Amino acid sequence: MSTEHAAPAGARLPLQRSREPSLRAASTRARTDTRSDTRTERADICTEGTDTRSETEATSETRHKQDGETEARIETGGSVLVASMFPPKVGVAPVDVVADLRILPRTPWLATRLVPRWVTYFRTSPRARGIASDVAALFLAVLDVWLVIPEDAAAYSTWLSAIAVAAMVMRRHVPFLAVLVTVPGFMTGWSQLAAMTALGSLAKKHRLLSWRMVVGMVLVFLCGYVRWPLSEFYSLSWQEHLLNVIWAVIIAGMPVAIGLLINARQELSRRIRELASSREREKRLLAETVRAAERAELAREMHDVVSHQVTLIAMQAGALQVSADGTTAEAARTIRELSTRTLEELRNLVGVLRSGDAAEDTQPGLDELDDLVRHFRDDAVPVALDVTAEPECLPRSVSHAVYRTVQEALTNVRKHAAGARASVKVLAKQDTLVVEVRNDRARLRKPSLPSGGHGLIGLKERAGLLGGTFSAGPTSEGGFRVSATYPLAG
Numbered sequence: 251m252s253t254e255h256a257a258p259a260g261a262r263l264p265l266q267r268s269r270e271p272s273l274r275a276a277s278t279r280a281r282t283d284t285r286s287d288t289r290t291e292r293a294d295i296c297t298e299g300t301d302t303r304s305e306t307e308a309t310s311e312t313r314h315k316q317d318g319e320t321e322a323r324i325e326t327g328g329s330v331l332v333a334s335m336f337p338p339k340v341g342v343a344p345v346d347v348v349a350d351l352r353i354l355p356r357t358p359w360l361a362t363r364l365v366p367r368w369v370t371y372f373r374t375s376p377r378a379r380g381i382a383s384d385v386a387a388l389f390l391a392v393l394d395v396w397l398v399i400p401e402d403a404a405a406y407s408t409w410l411s412a413i414a415v416a417a418m419v420m421r422r423h424v425p426f427l428a429v430l431v432t433v434p435g436f437m438t439g440w441s442q443l444a445a446m447t448a449l450g451s452l453a454k455k456h457r458l459l460s461w462r463m464v465v466g467m468v469l470v471f472l473c474g475y476v477r478w479p480l481s482e483f484y485s486l487s488w489q490e491h492l493l494n495v496i497w498a499v500i501i502a503g504m505p506v507a508i509g510l511l512i513n514a515r516q517e518l519s520r521r522i523r524e525l526a527s528s529r530e531r532e533k534r535l536l537a538e539t540v541r542a543a544e545r546a547e548l549a550r551e552m553h554d555v556v557s558h559q560v561t562l563i564a565m566q567a568g569a570l571q572v573s574a575d576g577t578t579a580e581a582a583r584t585i586r587e588l589s590t591r592t593l594e595e596l597r598n599l600v601g602v603l604r605s606g607d608a609a610e611d612t613q614p615g616l617d618e619l620d621d622l623v624r625h626f627r628d629d630a631v632p633v634a635l636d637v638t639a640e641p642e643c644l645p646r647s648v649s650h651a652v653y654r655t656v657q658e659a660l661t662n663v664r665k666h667a668a669g670a671r672a673s674v675k676v677l678a679k680q681d682t683l684v685v686e687v688r689n690d691r692a693r694l695r696k697p698s699l700p701s702g703g704h705g706l707i708g709l710k711e712r713a714g715l716l717g718g719t720f721s722a723g724p725t726s727e728g729g730f731r732v733s734a735t736y737p738l739a740g
Contacts, residue, residue: 384418384421387444388418390447391415391441391447394441395439395444398440406438407438413435414431414436414439414445415441415444417448418447418448422451425448425455426456426462428448428451429445429448429452429469432444432445433445433473436470436473437476437478442473446505449502450509452466452509453505453506453508453513470498470502470505471499471502472498473498474498475494475497548603549600552596552599553600557593557596560589560593561589564585564586567583567586567589570585571583571586587625588625595614613646613650614650614653615641615646615653616644616649616653617649619635619676622657622660623635623656623674626672632671633660633672634671634672636677637675639677639678643678643738644738647716648737651713652685652734652736655685655734656674656676658709659674659687659732662705662732663687663730666692667730668692668693668694669693669694670690670693671689672687672690673686673687674686681737682737682738683738684733685736687733688730688731688732689729690728706722706732709722709734716737718734718735718736720733720735721733
């Protein structure tokens with residue numbers, strides 16, 4: 251196989267080669283029945299089958315090697331700490347492990363699309379559900395009385411039943427009072443369903459052995475056992491009394507059981523929601539712990555490496571300033587001032603990394619832009635500054651972003667365009683702040699300094715976090731332009 255047309259590592263090789271010999275053998279057997287041709291075709295099959303297996307094994311080894319490199323590459327940083335706290339299950343995919351952490355099941359997408367909006371509203375609005383339940387209870391209570399009331403019913407029985415039905419509107423707010431109001435209508439009339447509904451509402455709000463529950467159950471039991479008028483009740487046989495006791499127990503016990511069941515379900519749902527929220531809090535705390543550990547490690551590295559090197563630069567510059575004179579002493583003084591300032595910013599940054607707070611008050615902002623430009627301005631690099639924004643009117647995060655943008659742009663001018671003229675403009679336009687740094691073509695040739703291009707990437711990320719935009723690129727005159735916009739509202 252030619253190396254120019256070789257399949258890339260990890261790609262699936264075509265499987266047609268393994269089928270070609272069989273097709274070739276079939277056509278050969280159809281053409282001739284000689285034993286010599288059959289042996290030849292079988293030899294071809296074995297040879298090409300061996301080539302196919304060798305290529306398949308090589309591809310599998312390459313894929314396993316890449317998978318091993320991927321696994322070794324992702325097990326770095328904070329993922330090691332997270333993996334140690336949540337050990338993976340044997341034989342379970344990572345997606346299944348994440349699914350195991352979910353407490354509440356997700357609603358299928360198709361089910362949420364097919365459910366009408368008014369059903370979703372009733373599910374999410376307790377007030378709507380309460381009003382709907384009141385209307386349903388009132389309708390069923392009216393229907394229960396209207397279907398069984400006789401034509402020659404007494405007037406007081408009809409009125410007491412009507413009052414019991416009207417008590418359905420207060421069962422959610424004062425259920426014990428609703429039970430007391432429905433008892434006369436149930437005793438002398440036909441409002442049995444109204445009394446049972448009120449007793450069920452009472453069971454949802456009070457414990458089973460509370461005095462309100464005991465009184466309510468006894469009253470509803472007596473209403474289901476005693477028959478009105480009392481003369482008919484006294485004339486019943488003992489078998490009929492026993493049957494009335496059974497029905498009274500069912501009438502008083504069924505709404506209590508349903509109310510307690512609904513109450514237990516609501517309590518279980520509340521506990522599950524609390525458990526899910528506590529699990530989410532644990533995940534956030536775990537992520538914060540991982541970030542804090544990484545920040546502490548980064549702070550140690552910055553303190554041990556960067557701060558140490560900058561301190562040596564400042565000390566060497568101070569020694570040179572004392573021993574030299576003239577231009578060399580002035581350059582040494584400038585180096586020492588810049589090194590000292592860099593050490594102060596590094597100290598603040600290390601403190602921010604260790605504490606985890608933003609500490610925006612200690613970060614430089616637009617009010618220190620004049621000092622920044624003065625450090626960069628000299629005969630070799632003239633810098634023009636034009637600021638129309640008030641530092642007091644800007645958010646501290648935006649002010650700090652403006653400072654870092656100008657600092658990075660002027661540093662790049664020093665490194666890549668020595669001797670070029672630079673201009674810095676900071677303009678406030680309604681609810682947007684515009685920062686623009688331009689420079690001309692380089693006029694001096696200096697040795698290039700190492701650069702990884704991370705500065706402009708960091709400026710773009712900073713602008714994105716604040717909701718702004720960032721652009722950078724060469725100009726038609728041969729210079730370079732850096733521009734950023736930051737929103738002031740919100």
